[in-house]
Amino acid sequence: MTAAPGDQPIRDAATMILLRRTARESSVLMGMRGASAVFMPSKYVFPGGAVDAADAAAPLASPLDGLHRDRLLKEPRDVSPVPHAIAAAALRELAEETGLLIGRKDGPASTWPGYAETGLSPSASALQYVFRAITPPGRPRRFDAYFFVADAAEICGDPDDFGRACDELSHLHWVPLHQARALDLPFITEVVLAEIAELAGAVSHDTPLPQPDTVPFFDNRGHAPRFAQIA
Template structure:
């Protein structure tokens, strides 16, 4: 009997778009295809794997220093993580999967779909790093996923216009935060939703999104799961 080797762990980035208003908050979610290798038919946030080209992607503004520092904590074996590439991947995947842009009118030119047509430059300064999880062994694909929360007010354009979205996610819609956990979700998505609810529960929709005191980390690099807090 052949023992199947665990697939390599790839860096990935996900954006949790939060639309806040006086009556509560909604989060943008879409459903993965039934034939998807990873998490088929599950509702997820926009996101995906980091591509090599993301390291060279021009950004109008970088991540904040605190976010950069936290992304460098708890590195895996091998080359250190690249905060620039991770942030760029989050913005690129958002544009591809939803058609929504987070950009600035002044900045280096971008050839990404959506950004190229509008003349905007991707803006990473709006991203708040709030969660990290490594896929457990035994899955067909494994990712070291970093989750960023973003206030929907920073979207460039109409937050309800998904006309430029690719077909990777279907049923894209804004889901009231209390109702989102009733969807068919991956376990980690449920956990992230709970963290977002706790993070934003004590502020009004007029307040800036708060930075978390620590970043929860579900570490499944080894055979035994580990939970840590990145300070």
């Protein structure tokens, strides 16, 4: 579907939700976009950003799980998305915006900042595809955003060390789930937080996160919004 005259084209984007679980509470990593940002200024968001052309060829130590790869291919726009590129973008944006890495030592060499210095190769096997949303028409930027969740236990190194982060997000910190919705959030982030709280509450903190039965999809390709569940 092409953009309407005067409307912005839709770009693929990837968002990473890191979930830190303890016996006491679950937290998510969030940061605040700058006041001068064109898209969602001064809002608290998860790390993420647009998929770059180079992400399709980025070397990964392990690919996205088959279930999530297959779900990413459903409900395409004009052409099918590239699951490898979307998962790679999520890992790259996480490294750039927070300095946190999810990877392994036994994979192909990576030139991404953080990974290159540590000898780690980014790994997508721990990522779960949990949400999708297309920005409505009329916004200054439009994205087809794919949201992934990963357990903070997958982070290589100190999860509180943001020393390698760029300056795109400020006030990076782990926010308890029960407090996160009190922040100044985009609407879609509020919806995603509710989904993540349900996912985290389905199991104890010391067991793996469950695979979601379906992926909620806020489809705003046209001027009439549509909600679907991707199975």
